[in-house]
Amino acid sequence: SLITVTVCVLDGALLFQCTGIVYEFDDAIKTTKILTSSRICCKLWHPKLKVFVHLSNDTKVEARFLFFNKHYQVALLQIVTEHTLMPASFGSRPNYDQQVFFLGRDKDYLLIVRSGSILGLEQPFAGQNHYLFSRAGSPVACTGGPVIDKHGQVIGIM
Template sequence: MINDQLKSDGYPLPVYADGGMRLEANFEEKFGTDILSEPARRITLKMSRSVVALASFNVNRRHFACTGVCIEFDGSTSTTRVLTSASLVRTSGDENEIVDNLEIKVCLPSELCIIGKLEKYDFCYNVAVISIPMFRSNRPAILVDAPQPEVLALGRVFKSGKIMAAEGSVTGERCKFGCKELKISTCKITKAGIGGPIVDFKGNVVGMNFYDTEGTPYLPSKIIMKVLRSFDAERPVAAGITKKPISRWPLPKPYWYYPSGHRHRTVVRLNQ
């Protein structure tokens, strides 16, 4: 039963049947803390109404899981648009292809899961928009091009539906991903927070988070709004790819290890 569950979640099996091993770099790992400053707690409660979790599945096997944020409601079609990372649907962090026959599930703040549909995507900036029917967010996110030094990263775990928040600040460091527009914050997130919003302490979305072990890269709202405008203008899907090289969006793959008192861990060879 455990092996079947691991396979359906898209995880490798450990070489040894040892209960002392732990799975690292998984999509269920939470981030942040329940002890937040009062302003951060207030913003988290406010924004939790628009933060969702997403997962993509291929033939009952999970391909990817991440966070998204509701950005608008279309009254003519009764659908809500969710901003998230294109890693949800792409074959890998380096490739310019979509996985075939994906089913996208969206976990709402109410913990109800509904089927979503890939609407648009751009691999240059690793942005995707998912539409979900018959759901209207009470508080769609507002994207602003006015970054603040103190910020809050938000996320939601797909399986548990738990909202997560991590406080931090914007740094002047450069990101190694190859996308020069990315900025870095000290908010420590996990893979579950990919695609989630980074907000200021007014509740405005100033960017979308990606994952790295050394600081958290985020795509500023200025670039996101540019991508969304290209979507709304009905330019070709993945518009801009021919004008700019595809940036690399590497992610650590899940692996098993033996916990120790040190941060450095011994990686155990996996079954293929």
């Protein structure tokens, strides 16, 4: 499942929106873990801010912040929901010149798909050597969304 993650103030005004990937679903206790960009973390330090996960049926669920790693720019959220959400299928590492697809959700929660290929691996960028570079640009709405291979397996996140 590919979902939208938003950071809002208490009155509901949107501050930041990105995409997330369902990482794990526990049917017994009805919890879902979501992998997304750590860029939402900079928005979380104020007590009047809330993080929501928007499900495909126009419902939004408040998310609990579990973990983030600034170096790798990933965050892990958890929600409680009765809706069954399918976890992503994770593949192996990407290869140079591999054809990939970038997935995201726009402001209306519609699917965005862009294609491209991997330019290089682990090139230093802003002191971080784990970035992937591609031949296709990706919209801001894809931040936190998956980079998938031609088999539909997640090999990275935006």
